[in-house]
Amino acid sequence: MEMLNIALPKGRLGEQVYRLFEAAGYECPSIRGENRRLIFENEERGVRYFWVKPSDVAIYVERGAADVGVAGKDILLEYQPDVYELLDLGMGRCRMCVAAKKTFRDSMDRTLRVATKFPRIAKAYYSSLSREIDIIKLHGSIELAPILGLSDVIVDIVETGKTLLENDLEPKDTIVPISARLIANKVSYKFKYEEVTALCRCLDGLCREQDQ
């Protein structure tokens, strides 16, 4: 059997995802050890896991360094990688929102200044509304932008809304719901068809159980 290379997003979501893979029978005990290694293998089960930065998962999969991976829908919408999107794992649920200061009143006679980590998503959303915008691409602490007057609104991921609330901001519109997706490289899917579809079946079964 050929090894299946799986890219997991580093962090809380990745750990949650790994537990799902483990429950589906793709365990790799060495991953639990406290160390700084990035690659973990379980030859018996034919899996090799590696932790990568969440926004890089799609790149690893698209370029075939990983056969499959788990990435947030936000990343897939933003980078539009040429991959198969096989499964909605229903984890890491949140939404892509437009947020602004509670006191903010939108006025249509001005160009809207939008601060975001997701310029492509923001652009697509506002062009669907035929709204003229000025995109300000930031890499973190997006909430700061409207507070300091850098932007009018932000487009960002909202999970509980707590960070927004603590900074006197509130979600105004939901652009799209987000959750973690199982993605596969298009060529790996074909050459490792048995392995990839078996994994997909197991995960799908588990997700359905959890939903019930």
Added chain:
Amino acid sequence: MTAMDPSLKHEEQAILRLRSLYRSYGYTHYKMSKFEEYDLYVRNKSFLVSENILTFTDTDGKLMALKPDVTLSIIKNVKEGSTALEKVYYNENVYRTSPTSHGFQEIMQAGLECIGDLDLYAISEVVLLAARSLESISEAYLLDLSHLGFVTGLLNQLGLRESALRELLGYLGAKNTSAITAACGRYGVSPQHREQLCRLALLYGTPEEVLPELKKMAAGPQMERALAELKEICSLLSPGGYCLRLDFSIVNDKNYYNGLVFRGFLPGLPSSILAGGQYDNLLHRMGKRGGAIGFAVYLDLLERFGGEELAYDVDVLLLYDRGISPAKVAAEVAAIEGSGQSVRAERTIPAGLKYRQVREVR
């Protein structure tokens, strides 16, 4: 695969094999100019893989482009009025960007086009040549076939707007069944059609496995016709024992393509190395009659395929100093080269050069 000069790079070997393969089926070489008038591409921008085009102004003030594509140039020059098919092959560089590359790239392409009043034999011959092209590069390969007639036949039954159909086609291309299910719910598609779309997205296998499944799905003349054609092509090719798979997630733009579409894959390469299909619609858009089918092989991808890096740049590094007569160095070089080894004569050891052994001329 026949043995070739090992000094040829992987992609160079592939080109030689492909050229002789296409010639052996009577395709003639089509050599074209590096430039085309920009106008040709503006009118068919979405046919191109990427919309970015390198342009420059010619001496007479005309806006010219470095070819981003070969097919359009060939169609432009097709002679009409002959009942015979036009069968040509090419091997050209094209210039385009890709979403993952930050800038223009020169991409080496080989391929062929068959244009005219197509029949089933001509179509299956092109598919056969696509399979044999892959076979000539690697023993392990897969050629995935899809038929747009079948896909659009199913989609047309849903009675949706063009934008909704495009959205569904996108999901089909990503095998994204959860998005198909959600979109079908939004557009009020019947559960039966939704089920069929999801099944079509995930279908993957040999013609023997998949064709019976398709038979169950086929409804209406368009789907029936497409299925019959697909079946016929598969059975024409089956004696060759080619690694064919059916996969309906290959969704080329239906403004250009109509019938059979296909992609070729090699293990270890992250994207398809061969892409093609029947593009009667493009032909008609450019004011020509008849049908056309063809494919391209992206040879630049082979740079990283299979072949191990050579461990040494040269077998023998031959060192000499100024005091040695040139004739003596020449004789030594000739002797080593004559013994079948490669040799590089230098006065000092070049930095970074990897050599198997070093000798000195005394």
